[in-house]
Amino acid sequence: DTEVTQTPKHLVMGMTNKKSLKCEQHMGHRAMYWYKQKAKKPPELMFVYSYEKLSINESVPSRFSPECPNSSLLNLHLHALQPEDSALYLCASSQDSGSGANVLTFGAGSRLTVL
Amino acid sequence: GQNIDQPTEMTATEGAIVQINCTYQTSGFNGLFWYQQHAGEAPTFLSYNVLDGLEEKGRFSSFLSRSKGYSYLLLKELQMKDSASYLCAATDSNYQLIWGAGTKLIIKP
Numbered sequence: 001d002t003e004v005t006q007t008p009k010h011l012v013m014g015m016t017n018k019k020s021l022k023c024e025q026h027m028g029h030r031a032m033y034w035y036k037q038k039a040k041k042p043p044e045l046m047f048v049y050s051y052e053k054l055s056i057n058e059s060v061p062s063r064f065s066p067e068c069p070n071s072s073l074l075n076l077h078l079h080a081l082q083p084e085d086s087a088l089y090l091c092a093s094s095q096d097s098g099s100g101a102n103v104l105t106f107g108a109g110s111r112l113t114v115l
Numbered sequence: 116g117q118n119i120d121q122p123t124e125m126t127a128t129e130g131a132i133v134q135i136n137c138t139y140q141t142s143g144f145n146g147l148f149w150y151q152q153h154a155g156e157a158p159t160f161l162s163y164n165v166l167d168g169l170e171e172k173g174r175f176s177s178f179l180s181r182s183k184g185y186s187y188l189l190l191k192e193l194q195m196k197d198s199a200s201y202l203c204a205a206t207d208s209n210y211q212l213i214w215g216a217g218t219k220l221i222i223k224p
Contacts, residue, residue: 042202042214043158056211090157100145100165100206106157 006091006107014115015081021110023074023091031097032074033104034066035090043090049074050097081114088112117141119215121203126221127193135188135201135218143208149177149188150202152217158202161188190220198222 004025013019023032031050035043048056049068057066063085065077074091088111092104118140127133139147146165150158164170164179164186176189188201203215 040217040219042204042216045211088155098210100210101163102206102210102212103148103160103163104150104158104212106159108157111155 004091004093004105004107006089006110008110009108010111010113012113012115013078013081015083017081018077018079020078021076021089021091021112023076023107024072025093025105026072027093027105028071029093029095029105030071031094031102032068033092033094034064034074034076035092035106037088037090037109047076048097055097078112081112083114086112086114117207117213119203119205119213121201121215121218123216124219124221126223127190129193129195129222129224131193132189132191133193133220135190135203135220137186137188137203137215139184139186139203139205139213139215141205141207141213144181145206145208145210147177147179147186148204148206148212149175149186150204151199152202153199161201193222195222195224 007022034046037043046060047066052068067075088109090109091107094102121137149161152158162177169178174191179186200217202217204212
């Protein structure tokens with residue numbers, strides 16, 4: 001299995017809703033990432049988990065809350081989002097996070113619209 | 116500061132060759148990646164260079180010059196399906212990826 005699976009593919013939520021994005025990989029990768037991508041912009045790193053521990057939090061607002069239940073799963077909990085948070089949320093994984101040849105395998109993304 | 120520069124958009128003809136350039140300035144350097152991203156889809160890995168020189172993979176080749184902080188992606192025998200954005204990304208001294216804004220490549224028949 002060489003895929004990263006993300007659900008849901010599309011999500012529409014109001015500013016008072018609580019929802020979660022889910023990501024799963026079975027490649028034995030020990031690093032997992034959340035990226036946010038706006039149209040015509042590069043991916044913007046949000047969080048990195050290395051060996052199930054949060055290793056990087058790029059000053060992301062607390063309305064985004066990551067969780068890594070085990071080495072194969074990564075969640076992003078969403079609460080009280082703003083319309084400007086509408087974007088494509090990409091999950092990625094890699095062998096580890098501490099090497100140069102760190103090839104990221106991305107999931108297909110969850111397209112989030114906040115009304 | 117850290118910076119990656121690449122052209123915003125390029126146009127090429129089906130069957131031709133195109134070269135997409137990328138210059139980078141990072142604090143430390145641990146390699147350079149090229150990713151392809153079709154509209155509305157996730158990026159997919161194309162190539163990785165850490166030493167100077169050319170890496171060839173089928174129709175795609177990637178070149179690196181560390182002394183010049185420069186890389187290019189060469190696409191040969193262009194096909195319509197090559198229409199996509201091409202993202203250059205460099206790994207800094209902390210092994211974090213610094214992304215360029217991407218080059219949108221338009222292929223015309």
